[in-house]
Amino acid sequence: MELAIQKPVTSLDEVTILFAGDSGDGMQLTGTQFTLATALALNDLATLPDFPAEIRAPQGTTYGVSAFQIHFGSKDIHTPGDDVNLLVAMNPAALKVNLHRVRKGGTLLVNSDAFGKRDLDLAKYTENPFENGSLDGFQVIKVPFTTLTYEALKPYGLDKKTMDRTKNMFALGLCLWMYSRPIEPIQKLIAQKFAKKPQIVEINTTVLQKGWNYGETTEAIAVRYLVKPSSQLPKGTYRSIHGNEAIALGLAAVADRGDLDVLYASYPITPASDILHQVSGLKHFGIKTVQAEDEIAAVGAAIGASFGGVLGVTGTSGPGLALKMEAIGLAVMTELPLVVVDVQRGGPSTGLPTKTEQADLLQAMYGRNGEAPVCVLAASTPGDCFYMTYEACRIASKYMTPVILLTDGYLANGAEPWLIPDVETLRPFASPFVTEPNAMVNNKATFHPYVRDSETLARPWAKPGTPGLEHRIGGIEKADGVGNVSYDPDNHHFMVKRRAEKVQRIQQEIPTTDILGDPSGELLVVGWGGTRGAIEAAVSNLREKGLRVSAIHLRHLNPLPPDLSDIFKGFRQYLVPELNNGQLVRVLRDQYLLNFIPYDKIQGQPFKSSEIEGKILEMVSS
Amino acid sequence: MELAIQKPVTSLDEVTILFAGDSGDGMQLTGTQFTLATALALNDLATLPDFPAEIRAPQGTTYGVSAFQIHFGSKDIHTPGDDVNLLVAMNPAALKVNLHRVRKGGTLLVNSDAFGKRDLDLAKYTENPFENGSLDGFQVIKVPFTTLTYEALKPYGLDKKTMDRTKNMFALGLCLWMYSRPIEPIQKLIAQKFAKKPQIVEINTTVLQKGWNYGETTEAIAVRYLVKPSSQLPKGTYRSIHGNEAIALGLAAVADRGDLDVLYASYPITPASDILHQVSGLKHFGIKTVQAEDEIAAVGAAIGASFGGVLGVTGTSGPGLALKMEAIGLAVMTELPLVVVDVQRGGPSTGLPTKTEQADLLQAMYGRNGEAPVCVLAASTPGDCFYMTYEACRIASKYMTPVILLTDGYLANGAEPWLIPDVETLRPFASPFVTEPNAMVNNKATFHPYVRDSETLARPWAKPGTPGLEHRIGGIEKADGVGNVSYDPDNHHFMVKRRAEKVQRIQQEIPTTDILGDPSGELLVVGWGGTRGAIEAAVSNLREKGLRVSAIHLRHLNPLPPDLSDIFKGFRQYLVPELNNGQLVRVLRDQYLLNFIPYDKIQGQPFKSSEIEGKILEMVSS
Amino acid sequence: MQENGKMPTLSEKPPVGRIFGGDGENGEAKLTASSFKTDQDIRWCPGCGDYSILAQTQRIMPDLGIPREKTVFLSGIGCSSRFPYYMNTYGFHSIHGRAPAFATGLKTARPELDVWLITGDGDALSIGGNHLIHLLRRNLNIQVLLFNNQIYGLTKGQYSPTSEQGKVTKSTPYGSLDHPFNPSAVALGADGTFVARSLDRDPKHMQAMLKRAHAHAGTSLVEVYQNCNIFNDGAFFEFTESASKPFRSLFVEHGKPLLFENGKKGIRLEGLKPVVVSLEEDGFSVDDCIVYDETSRELATIITRMFDATMPRPFGVFYVENRPTYDQQVAEQMEEVLQKRGKGSLASLLNSGDTWEVQ
Amino acid sequence: MQENGKMPTLSEKPPVGRIFGGDGENGEAKLTASSFKTDQDIRWCPGCGDYSILAQTQRIMPDLGIPREKTVFLSGIGCSSRFPYYMNTYGFHSIHGRAPAFATGLKTARPELDVWLITGDGDALSIGGNHLIHLLRRNLNIQVLLFNNQIYGLTKGQYSPTSEQGKVTKSTPYGSLDHPFNPSAVALGADGTFVARSLDRDPKHMQAMLKRAHAHAGTSLVEVYQNCNIFNDGAFFEFTESASKPFRSLFVEHGKPLLFENGKKGIRLEGLKPVVVSLEEDGFSVDDCIVYDETSRELATIITRMFDATMPRPFGVFYVENRPTYDQQVAEQMEEVLQKRGKGSLASLLNSGDTWEVQ
Ligand SMILES: Cc1ncc(C[n+]2csc(CCOP(=O)(O)OP(=O)(O)O)c2C)c(N)n1
Ligand SMILES: Cc1ncc(C[n+]2csc(CCOP(=O)(O)OP(=O)(O)O)c2C)c(N)n1
Ligand code: SF4
Ligand code: SF4
Ligand SMILES: [Mg+2]
């Protein structure tokens, strides 16, 4: 490490690195380990994996490329980065697929051993990119990762396959060196991870060290970079968290703090399956899981559990949400708590199943037969998925209503450093169950399942097994109070209004809307869901440049926060960036009759903050 | 008939009669026959049956009451009538359930034989309504229908059951007399209907005649009424038509004029089942039917047929539409023609399954995952169901798109006199199939399934079996033109916009919007679907009183007609009456940013025109 | 607001000091059939077979010894599915075809509840077929009563997946073309662990079947032939009415020979084919007849396939298999994990994985 | 706009004067396996069993004598369901579990097309179970290839309805609890008319099964054991690999005795139970073994239930029944009605019922 001072070190505010290679090249692991090193260096950061759609595409093909992007800095980091400073490309396919993401003048660190004729053919390069000028304007660093790894591992007499699988460690070591990251934590990590396989530990750390050393010695790399620790990070213990993982933790928190048993029922679907995977490991928190035969069965099982006094939660993605809608309508009518997580992906139909999108909002709001309002929430960052899951469960059981929680593929798979909350600060749930009759009929105590709480308008939740509260509910219209089947016209009108009013009252739960920037100005950006980072980055940037723009980010979509009308009064223009063809914008226009301007990107990919900046500039300067 | 002149005859412009009795009393038949007599008397008319929710409720109970309302007049008739002039009540339950529909001063014609203690008990009358003053303010005519029927039938030595079943003929005969309707057409009708059962003909006509004669001779009825023929009816041949029947006829027209085979696949559900029943009798028109195992299978079968070059049509109601949504999204992505008829009923969930409502509009517009726009149409009268079905099929095959056609329980079961169209005036469909390759690749002709027509943006429809056009489609995003699976970000954005644009282009098919009233004024009523009659009656009435109100009625809901912006400019206020909690109003507010005011009724029942009048008056006078 | 303008009356005393949800005085458990009646008017057509099934169910409930409050009746949609409104227990009238899904969630969440699922031939075998077969393979410990009237009653008379081919109904004016399911065969194919059939018009038999179903640990499917006197009247009269019943119905009982026609005829296996033999004419005796073994899936498969006019229609418990129930296994697995890992600590879960401090 | 930046190449000549959609010159019908290949890169994992099934299918297609343009491959969603993209025929990659519904509509609408349905164990038996059993009972004349890898491949490795109980997967870290389906038993229970099983690693057998399936008029279900080398590698190796195959696999053939272990062992019926007998040690001979009868549903039921480690796993055509197909019956009924009523006249239909004139 003493050598480290030998090369000049340039200080940077922020950097974006993209690790890309074949699915078998271990890029996700490389990225994750680099992330940890960066977190330990106390940078703020955001990451985004980019998996291929195929399970295992044939090696070397463009559609088998797996990538991991990390954006880190000494200042606040909101997104995984717009343009890449350094692309690490383990093969031609990785280079081909990702080159357009690298900023002009950026660096390409390529495994020069992987650019033979066959490799180029597999990637469908008709010419060698190093030779045809297509890489002009980039700084190309060719490193024979494979050869160097083989060399490093010669003493061990390993097979080719094992050695090939280790070359990502070389790349990692070199990158750690380039960005002045300590190597020890990663060595420790490897040692922990493979505690039972000492040889694996040894070969990995050996190659890692070689990569680092190579940086010191090679002529090809002249500069090192340093990104100073961020001073803006709140104090506390941090971990890295993905959105799907956060949802599972949120449910554990409910089971722990909510005094409520939870049943999670789901049918696997990308990108929601990981929630099921995570939750199925939480049995010791009292959470049961059911892998159902389809989405309808999953939501049915969840509702059945809720009827039984155990909070039913189900998770899915867009096509699955469509299938659940009829049953969600039943939960609306029977006024049972239910939480439905929709991890949105590219649509319509099967669409782009591994890509992100925000195009299920209107489905969530309106996609049921009859007047069937539900509460709709949206998480805005991976870590926020934890809080919004908790909130969804709290609202569902307090208001006896289905809640749809929208996240997306970007939140699900993206990660951010997460300040671990103090569990004591989570509001415990009020015990939701009634145990006593609530009505007298002919001088006898009886139970009327549709007598409402005056504050929340929730009906009482009576757990089967409780004597004296036997009652029957169902999907036919209910008589107010007594809850019997009723075809009475006025009762129907009343009940439709009542259910709507109940959902509207959830406004009581919504905190004051935070405004990023001043409460008045030229333009207000209104966002929701996973676009938060990009919007905040753009608005912060432009504010630094003196523009009178502000932003709000909605996590409560139905009902909307009560303070929005007032906030809107402070601005002249409104921009609504969404990863869809304009959905929230419709809801807002309808509700506030103001000229909200949509800004859409429907490419299966998150916004770049620069895109939003561009749009804002267009609007404020025109 | 010579006797007819003996009692004074009062002339009326319009009358509403409600026939009500037990499910077993044959009220639907009575109503239908009275309707025919009225049609033959050349009145304009509208009718509405009101079935009990139960299949066969126990006799005499309130929930077993079956009713049939008819509104007829010498002027234009738009609705089945707000308030009833004459209620024919065959038992206490019928009286109890329907009394509130009779206008003050109206007439109650009751079967006085049916008001014994047991009958009153069954209807849960604690007091005899004739005795407790509850009928004050009505003109009560008690007629012992049962006794008189028994007397009339004495010569035949029939059993009680048969005689009981004939007493509706007595009521019918009496009503025909009261409203100066000839009795012969009904006699002829009975003779036709039971041609093979002469005894039935005889006893029915005998009782019918007795009823008529009773009118002549009884002291209880002092006046007859006469409603003159309407002079406003266009010339031509008429029949009575229900909405569901009209849909079946519309499909027959498609099969006949459209040069297209049709497959109708459905899973029974109230109030859509009758479409399946009707269509299953149309095999000789080349229409196949499949009763599927559920709604998903039904829409799947329809889409499968469309892939095979046979137009797939499926019909359902709200809960079924929810289930079909995922598959409709597939039809959006594969750009196959598909027609989905949704006969709306009271929701949410099972809701009020036998009642009408308009609460599936937003579901139809937005209830799918991802950006999945479809064409949405709505029929406005029972007869209009014919034209809109034809139009739905024409648009679906011309634009290669799913079309959702909204009707409702009121249209489905309501009937109106229908001017039978000249089949030659129906536009024949352009032959929709391609037969030749449309692209050259490497100098060879090939078929690219996503090359679009420049006018409609429709992709070509290639029928399996056509050599050289073999191709593969599916639910994953398609590459523009070639139609292969594509994960390309820009292609996705482009295709989402393209599909939206294609649906938008259907505006080309929309005729100029008719305005009822002047093209400018104080208030414009904007309606859609089955509320047309009530709105037109209200607006016509108020215009006659000099109010500056007009109305438009939308049959194209997505896309909306292109001329609406211009029309809206002519008015100061906008009222949107809907049988839901405000759905079209949201679409309009979003689209035009004007202050459309909702007016809702969510009672499972159609608007009365007086209700709409009241709301308009409130708005224009305030 | 209530439809009939009346409030429900209370058929029970307040739940103070009660053991059971009975209607006896002073909280003692004197449940009778009428303890299980509700104040709701029953809205089936007069004469419908559903009445008998309801009556038999209410009759056996007191014998089962389960408190009312621990009993749940859950149904889909159909005439039959209105059943829960008439049972004074917890009840849930859900949506069409999905009752097995709701039941799976309910029973998994609350295995201590006694769950009954009420369904029709359309509800269970048309839209709900998938949930039913998955319920059967998972073997949740619940009772399923399938009211088979071979018609869609509530939607007013279309043919169902159990209707005979060629049936003329509203939706098939020229006769239906779909080959029907044999519900018992479907259940056996789906690895059901308890498969039985009964008849609305044989109260004793039905009561016996209901009790056996309840006694079985696992999903007990009891198909009940139920007359829909409005849309499919008499569909089962050959099996239920005394003139033909002895000739057309075969009551199987474990350990007993398969006899019918008052013992004059029996069923013998020829190879793998069941054949009718006359014990009076063909020279066969009772000993030649199959002695029924309800634990033999092979035999159950053969006997439940006796479905045409040449063979008597079997009734009774066809098959019983002891297999762990899903709900019980879930409970055990939960317990095991709890034992192994200890009750989860939220704080340590949140702090798991790689963490770092910002000071 | 295309992902790989290339346009598809044409593997056929323009359809002028052709009889078949072959790739021979001058339009003659010289179809080969490669006539059925498309220009699409195959995106299954290297080593996946799906490749073999595709290859066998392409190989037998020319022998069937059906022109490419009359053939449709239709699938749901799953790794297996990508199949249609690789067949140079008409193809439809639909949505998860619903392929039987699309196929029902397609085949009913266009009975003259040759329809193949490709599905996975999740697609067919989890979300799609209901459509599958209804397809089987209706008996549409199509071929169903069920790729059973006992796992959800495309969603990266959760247990499926055919996975063995206790399976540890991503969604069942403590082992799965659901009792699996036996797909053949499900099909027999649902009145399927053709039930067979084959293996990805036995090309000859698979080809034979595919041809027999195609020859059958009705819904032919061919379950194919397919190795998912990523998420469930080796699940069927005991049946497919030469070291164990003779001992663990039993190939049934109509009219032939049930023998395995190269003829050293056989299957005998004891009562209704199949038992393994050694023809070398137990004193039994070939004559004691079951001679397979593929028309016997009873036998098929018994044999397909041989599913545990004590018995060899059967492969082959288990059951064949001749029953009219739905599509054919629909066509006939259409024709009959047409004969009886004559081609419908729209004008007279519109004018039917009671009409009146307004002059
Ligand atoms: C999603 C949905 N589809 C269709 C219906 C209409 N529907 C209600 S009950 C029923 C079938 C009833 O038949 P069955 O299950 O045999 O019950 P039965 O009325 O004969 O007792 C149908 C098709 C519905 N309620 N919901
Ligand atoms: C409605 C819906 N639900 C869930 C999914 C996710 N999904 C895709 S394929 C699949 C299961 C795949 O398993 P299988 O059918 O066995 O096919 P395999 O991939 O193993 O060939 C699932 C759950 C989906 N695409 N659509
Ligand atoms: S329609 Fe049939 S099944 Fe339904 S209640 Fe009436 S008789 Fe019973
Ligand atoms: S995941 Fe399994 S089934 Fe899917 S392609 Fe890969 S090996 Fe085949
Ligand atoms: Mg039924």
Ligand SMILES: [Mg+2]
């Ligand atoms: Mg699989």
